[in-house]
Amino acid sequence: MCVENTPPPSGRLTRRGVLAGAAALAGTSAVLARAAPSASAAPGGPSARGGDLVVEGGRLLDPLTGEVTEDAVVVISGGVVRAAGPRSCVGKTAPSGVPVLRAHGKWVLPGLVDAHIHLNTAAEARDAVLKGATSARSGSTNFYQDVAVRELARQAPERAPRLRAAGIFVTPDLGDTILADPDLAPLARLRNGVRSPEALRRVVEINLARGADTVKTRVNERAGLPDQDPLVQVYDHEQLSTIVAAARRGGKGVLCHSYSEKGCHDAVTAGIRSLEHGAFVGERTLREMRRRGTYFTPTLTAIAGLAESSDPVLAERGRTYLPVLKRAVLAAHELGVPLAAGTDSSGGAVDPIGREVELMHAAGLSALDAIRTATTGAARLLGFTGTAGRLTRGHAGDVLVVDGDPLADLGVLSRPAHVVRAGFPVPAA
Numbered sequence: 565m566c567v568e569n570t571p572p573p574s575g576r577l578t579r580r581g582v583l584a585g586a587a588a589l590a591g592t593s594a595v596l597a598r599a600a601p602s603a604s605a606a607p608g609g610p611s612a613r614g615g616d617l618v619v620e621g622g623r624l625l626d627p628l629t630g631e632v633t634e635d636a637v638v639v640i641s642g643g644v645v646r647a648a649g650p651r652s653c654v655g656k657t658a659p660s661g662v663p664v665l666r667a668h669g670k671w672v673l674p675g676l677v678d679a680h681i682h683l684n685t686a687a688e689a690r691d692a693v694l695k696g697a698t699s700a701r702s703g704s705t706n707f708y709q710d711v712a713v714r715e716l717a718r719q720a721p722e723r724a725p726r727l728r729a730a731g732i733f734v735t736p737d738l739g740d741t742i743l744a745d746p747d748l749a750p751l752a753r754l755r756n757g758v759r760s761p762e763a764l765r766r767v768v769e770i771n772l773a774r775g776a777d778t779v780k781t782r783v784n785e786r787a788g789l790p791d792q793d794p795l796v797q798v799y800d801h802e803q804l805s806t807i808v809a810a811a812r813r814g815g816k817g818v819l820c821h822s823y824s825e826k827g828c829h830d831a832v833t834a835g836i837r838s839l840e841h842g843a844f845v846g847e848r849t850l851r852e853m854r855r856r857g858t859y860f861t862p863t864l865t866a867i868a869g870l871a872e873s874s875d876p877v878l879a880e881r882g883r884t885y886l887p888v889l890k891r892a893v894l895a896a897h898e899l900g901v902p903l904a905a906g907t908d909s910s911g912g913a914v915d916p917i918g919r920e921v922e923l924m925h926a927a928g929l930s931a932l933d934a935i936r937t938a939t940t941g942a943a944r945l946l947g948f949t950g951t952a953g954r955l956t957r958g959h960a961g962d963v964l965v966v967d968g969d970p971l972a973d974l975g976v977l978s979r980p981a982h983v984v985r986a987g988f989p990v991p992a993a
Contacts, residue, residue, distance in 0.1 A: 591686040612719045614643010615987030618658045619963055622667030624648065625970065627674065627939040628954055630932050632971075636672060640961030643721065643986035648955050665989060667965050670981055673935070674955045675699065675962030677942035678725070678917040680819070680840055680861050680906025684709045686716060688914055689724035693990050695916040696980050698962035699943065699952040700725040703819070703840070703908060704733040704780040707744040711775050721986035726960070728946050730819070731776035734758065734767045734807055736798050745770055759799075761806045768810035779811040782821035783831045787841065787870060787885065790877035794823040795844070797830070804834035819861070825849060832858050838904065838945060843867065843889040845896075853901045859945045860896045862889055864923035865915050866908035894928035903929075904945045905938035918977030931971045938977075961987040 617640045624636035637654040639647040641662075647654045675698025682703050683689045692700060702710035710729040717724035732741050732748075736757035742748050747770050751763055758767055768779055783799050785792040799807075804820070811818050817837030822828045828845040832852050838859035839845065845860070853860060867889050870882025897903060905924060907915040917938055924934035943953030951960050963984035966976040983990045 612721065614640070614721060614961055615989075616641050616659070616662045617665060617961065617984060617987045617989065618662050619665045619667055619672060619965070619984065620651065620655070620658070622670045622672040622965060623969075624672045624955065625935075626954060626956070627932070627936050638672065638955055638961075638963065640963075640984070640987040643961050643988075645955055645957055645959045645961050647957060663989075665963075665965070665982060665984065667982075671966050671969060671976070672955070673964045673966065673970065673977075674939055674953055674959070675964050675983065675985065676917045676921070676938040676977065677701075677905070677946065677948070677952055678907055678909070678920075678938070679838070679859075679904035679942040679945055680863050680908050681914070682710075682908070682910035683713045683724070683727070684910075685912075686713070686723065688909075688912065689713045689716060689727075690990075691914040692725050692909070692917075693722070693983060693985055694980075694992065695914060695918070696964050696977060696983060697725050697917045698960075698964075698983065698985050699727075699946065699948055701728040701778065701819070701906070701942075701946050702730040702780075703906070703910070704730045706732065706741045708732065708774055714775075714777075722988035722990050725985075726948070726952065726962075728777040729775065730778050730780040731771035731774055732767070734764065734771070734779060734781040738767075745774065747773075759803065761803075764803060764806045765810045768807060768814070772811075772814040772816060776816065778816055778837070779807065779818045780821070781807050781818060783827035784821065784823040786821075787823060787843075787867070787881060788878065790875050794881070795827075797824060797827045799830075801830040801834055804831055804836070808835040832856065840906070841867070841889075841908075842892060843885045845892050847895065847899075850892075850896050850899050850901050853896070854899050857902065859902045859904050859941075860893070861904045861906040861945075862893050863906050863908040863920070864889060864893070864927065865920045868923060869915070890923075890927040893924065897927075897929055897933065902941055902945070903937045904942040905934075906942075916978035918974065918979075921977055922974045925974050931974055934974060935970060935977075961985075 619638040624633040635651045676696045678697040678700040680703045681700050714727040714729045785796045787794040819838045820831040820836040825844045825846040829849040870878045873879045905920040909915045921934045939953040965982035968976040
C-alpha cells in the first residue's frame with residue numbers, strides 16, 4: 565500500500581491534541597497544574613526561571629579537565645552557573661540572602677546525562693533526577709509521553725531531566741502505537757508493516773511534526789524479549805538510509821537499536837548519529853564510527869540486567885552478551901570512538917546512571933574517562949555542550965553532591981547525597 569499521497573501531518577496537533585494526550589498518559593498535566601505560576605506557560609513557550617543557590621565547601625570535579633578544586637564555591641542564579649572555583653576567588657561574589665547548600669567533606673560534580681532512557685511518566689522522570697540524571701535523551705515512548713516529559717522539564721525543571729525526546733519508535737510493527745497519532749492510522753493497513761520508503765518517511769515526518777528532537781529506529785530484533793533473536797535484522801541498509809535522510813531533512817539525527825555486526829555496520833554506513841547496544845559491533849565498524857564521529861551508547865546496565873533475569877533465555881543471553889559488549893566498549897574507547905552512557909531504563913524502573921559509569925570503568929575505562937561518558941561526552945551527543953556536563957560559568961546549575969571521591973569509588977555516583985536541578989535542590993521522595 566502506498567502512503568505517498570497522504571497529506572502532510574498537521575502541526576496543530578503538536579501542542580493541542582497529541583501533547584495534551586501524552587501529558588495525560590505521562591501524568592504531567594496535574595504536576596504542571598500544581599507548579600508555580602511561571603510554569604503555566606503554553607507548551608513550547610518560555611521555560612520557567614531556574615533557582616538561585618550557592619553550593620559551597622566541597623571538592624569540585626571538572627570532568628573535562630580532571631581538575632579538582634578544594635573548598636569550592638558554585639554560584640547559581642536563575643538556574644545558571646554564574647561563577648565556580650575556589651572560595652578565595654569566588655566566595656566574595658556569592659550573593660547574600662540566597663539559599664546555601666553546604667557540601668563540606670563531599671564531592672561536587674555536574675549532574676549526569678543518561679543518553680538512552682525511556683521516560684513514560686512524571687514519576688519516572690522525577691526518579692531519574694533523584695538518581696542523578698539531570699539531562700537525558702529518550703529512547704522513544706509509545707504515545708509521545710517523552711514530548712510531555714520534555715515540556716515538564718522546561719516548566720518545572722526540578723521534576724524532570726532536561727530531555728531530548730524521540731517520540732515513537734520507527735519499527736516494522738507499530739502495534740498499539742498506531743493509536744498515538746491520527747496521522748498514523750493509514751499505516752494500519754500495510755500488510756508488511758512499516759517497511760516501504762513511503763511508510764518509513766511518513767513515521768519520521770509525523771515524529772518531527774509532533775516535536776521530536778531525534779529519531780529512534782532499529783536494525784535488529786530485541787534482546788529483552790525471549791521469543792526474539794537480537795541478531796536477526798529487520799531493516800536493511802537502504803531502509804535505514806531512508807530513515808536517516810528523512811530525519812536529516814528535518815535537521816535531526818538518528819539513534820539505532822543494534823546488535824549484530826552486519827546490522828551495526830549497515831546502520832553506521834547509513835549515517836546514524838549513535839549506535840545503541842551494539843554488543844557484536846566489530847573493528848571494521850568501530851573504525852568507520854571513528855571516521856564519521858558516530859557515537860556508541862552501549863547500555864551496559866540493560867545487558868547486565870538481562871543476566872539477572874528470572875527467564876532462563878534472557879539470563880543466558882545477558883551472561884553471553886555482557887563480556888562481549890565490555891570488550892567492544894574498550895575497543896571503541898581505544899580506537900577513539902566517542903562513548904555516551906545510557907541505562908536503557910524502561911518499564912517503570914529507573915536505574916541510576918551512576919551504575920552505567922561503573923560498568924564503563926569495569927569495561928576498562930579509567931574512572932575519569934568513565935565519568936566523561938555521562939557528562940561531557942553524552943552532553944556533546946545530545947547537543948548540550950555549553951549547558952550540561954560541567955559546572956563552569958554559563959552552564960546549567962545542575963549539580964550532583966556525593967559522599968566520597970568518585971575517582972576512587974564510582975559507586976558514590978549511584979547514591980547522591982544531594983541533587984540540584986537548574987538551581988533547585990531536589991527533595992527526596
